[in-house]
Amino acid sequence: MNPSDAATIGANTTVVGALRGDVPLTVHGRIEGSVQLQALLTIEAGATVEADVEVASLTVHGTLTGNVVAADRVTLSRSARVTGSLRAKRLQIEDGARFQGKIDMDEA
Numbered sequence: 001m002n003p004s005d006a007a008t009i010g011a012n013t014t015v016v017g018a019l020r021g022d023v024p025l026t027v028h029g030r031i032e033g034s035v036q037l038q039a040l041l042t043i044e045a046g047a048t049v050e051a052d053v054e055v056a057s058l059t060v061h062g063t064l065t066g067n068v069v070a071a072d073r074v075t076l077s078r079s080a081r082v083t084g085s086l087r088a089k090r091l092q093i094e095d096g097a098r099f100q101g102k103i104d105m106d107e108a
Contacts, residue, residue, distance in 0.1 A: 064082045
């Protein structure tokens with residue numbers, strides 16, 4: 001994949017509805033609804049996602065409210081604020097991250 005194929009949602013942008021794709025997505029703004037990506041979703045510091053998320057991998061630096069299913073990895077950085085259930089093969093939670101919900105790491 002070419003790096004120029006990645007997508008970005010800007011800081012002053014709000015997306016409402018169902019978002020689907022197969023390229024990495026970086027969020028600096030806000031998403032409300034649902035996200036389905038066959039790639040990495042990155043939620044940057046200051047960004048807010050209120051959505052159920054189904055992705056290949058997820059990295060959170062901002063705020064996420066919703067249920068997550070990741071085919072591979074979920075990473076919560078020290079600035080992450082997450083509420084909802086997480087399901088992934090691998091999970092990394094940095095010191096300082098805040099998480100409230102359920103974790104399921106069953107590969108079945």
